[in-house]
Amino acid sequence: MNSIADIRKEYKLQALSEKDTSDNPFKQFEKWWKEALDSGVDEVNAMTLATASADAMPDARIVLLKGYDERGFTFFTNYESVKGRQLLENPRACLVFFWKELERQVRISGLVVQVSERESDEYFNSRPEGSRIGAWTSPQSQPIIDREWLEQNERKFREQFAGKTILRPAHWGGYRVKPIQIEFWQGRPSRLHDRILYSLQKKGDWHIQRLAP
Numbered sequence: 001m002n003s004i005a006d007i008r009k010e011y012k013l014q015a016l017s018e019k020d021t022s023d024n025p026f027k028q029f030e031k032w033w034k035e036a037l038d039s040g041v042d043e044v045n046a047m048t049l050a051t052a053s054a055d056a057m058p059d060a061r062i063v064l065l066k067g068y069d070e071r072g073f074t075f076f077t078n079y080e081s082v083k084g085r086q087l088l089e090n091p092r093a094c095l096v097f098f099w100k101e102l103e104r105q106v107r108i109s110g111l112v113v114q115v116s117e118r119e120s121d122e123y124f125n126s127r128p129e130g131s132r133i134g135a136w137t138s139p140q141s142q143p144i145i146d147r148e149w150l151e152q153n154e155r156k157f158r159e160q161f162a163g164k165t166i167l168r169p170a171h172w173g174g175y176r177v178k179p180i181q182i183e184f185w186q187g188r189p190s191r192l193h194d195r196i197l198y199s200l201q202k203k204g205d206w207h208i209q210r211l212a213p
Contacts, residue, residue, distance in 0.1 A: 023206070073177045104185065105184075109181045115176050120180055182198045
C-alpha cells in the first residue's frame with residue numbers, strides 16, 4: 001500500500017492563458033460553468049463555504065450554489081446554524097469549486113449579505129415538499145437527543161402542514177457572496193498550474209493578473 005505522500009495525479013487536460021480569459025470574471029465563470037455542465041461534472045454546484053467567527057476561528061463545509069449573476073453567488077441555509085451565526089459576526093466568506101473532471105478550481109472571496117425575503121420565498125417555494133418540511137424540522141447545528149427525535153419532529157410538522165401551504169420559516173433563507181477576488185485555477189503538468197486572479201478595484205473594474213503556482 002502506497003503512503004499518502006505517494007498519492008498524486010499529473011494534470012494535463014487543458015491550459016489557461018490570459019488571451020483566452022474574459023475581462024469580466026462573471027463571464028469567465030459562466031464559460032467554465034457551462035463547460036462543467038456539458039462535461040457531466042458530478043455535483044457541479046457543490047462548493048466549499050469557508051467562514052470565520054468573530055474571534056477568527058475558521059470553519060468550512062460543503063453547500064450548494066443556487067444561483068449567480070453579477071451581484072454574486074447565492075446559497076440558502078438556516079440563519080441560526082453555525083455558519084449563519086458566523087456570517088452575522090463576520091460577514092465575509094470564501095467559496096471553492098473543485099471540478100476534478102476538468103482539473104479546475106475556482107476560488108471566490110468576498111462580502112456576504114442576506115438576499116431579499118422575496119428571493120428566499122421564491123427559492124423556498126420551488127423546493128420539494130420534503131425539503132420544505134425539513135427546514136422546519138431541523139434546528140440546524142444544535143445538539144439533539146437522537147435520530148428518533150428528529151423523525152418525530154418531522155412527523156409533527158408534516159401533520160401540522162397537511163393540506164396547507166408550507167410557508168418559509170423566518171430562520172431560513174439565502175445569502176449572497178459579493179466577490180472581491182475570483183481566481184481561476186487550471187491544473188498543469190509538474191504542478192506548474194495556471195492561476196488567473198481577478199481583483200475588484202475601487203472604481204468597479206477588475207484587475208487581472210497571473211499568479212505563480
